[in-house]
Amino acid sequence: MNVVQADQSCEHCHGKGVRLSILKNNLKADVCGCFKCELCNNEGRLFREDEQGRSFMADCECQTLRKRVNMLTEAGLPGKYVRATLETYQPMNNTQKVALSRTKDFLSDFKNRPMDFMGSLIYMGNPGTGKTHLCVGVVKHLVMKLGIPCKFVDFFHLLSDIRQGYSEEKAEKSIIEPFVESRVLVIDELGKGKKGEWALDMLDQFISARYNAGNKVTLYTTNYKSELPKRKKSKMGNTTFVNTADGEYQKSYEKETLGEVVGERIFSRLSENSQFLELEGDDFRKIMMGRTS
């Protein structure tokens, strides 16, 4: 955007004109205080002339920035990913490199491909491998560079909001609609929490509605994998898992696959139009100590 006149030396936005902060655990975006639009003097509107030379009020070009900034706040990104972008993602191994490069391909195809060929991305792997970081990077890119509305939701939280809504007699529809209808949606932590019939039924409805709409793109993160780590005989003759980071085998995502958790029907729908990206690695939230993943 050529009208952006932000201060290159600004410590908040470094000349980007956008300031990110955290409000109630969510990421909040604002136009930075250093931003000055020379066309409209920060009014957001200005006089233009039509073909007959009559002047009329119109939105200034800088409104594009203002709209995208609002859209980014409304995406509902978790505040701890305030600094996460695809540029700040540091792959620790080949699987993470592949995930990053597939994510970039996905973005560069976004404008050019017909929506029904877009499909979805499913980021699978242990906590801390950067799945959510990559999804947040996608949302920031789509909103700020392309102006495409996106939403981010932790499915487990969404379910508890719906439950809460029942007790306040809020219609389930009004809670889930913004997420069902968003052109791009990130469903974080697919499969987390109790897997009762009701939860699976909600998930099924949710995925079906987006799938049937035909023009929706969904990104999922999940700790579950499409297959379990290979088993091998140990010297003691017992069957053990290999390829796991910390030797703890009690976690449910190491005992069940995504298909087992969400059920055949949902899994086959997911498989139909999704790319599965498996990220291996240790929990680098622990390794990086205090840095957001």
Ligand SMILES: [Zn+2]
């Ligand atoms: Zn600034």
Ligand SMILES: [Zn+2]
């Ligand atoms: Zn302006």
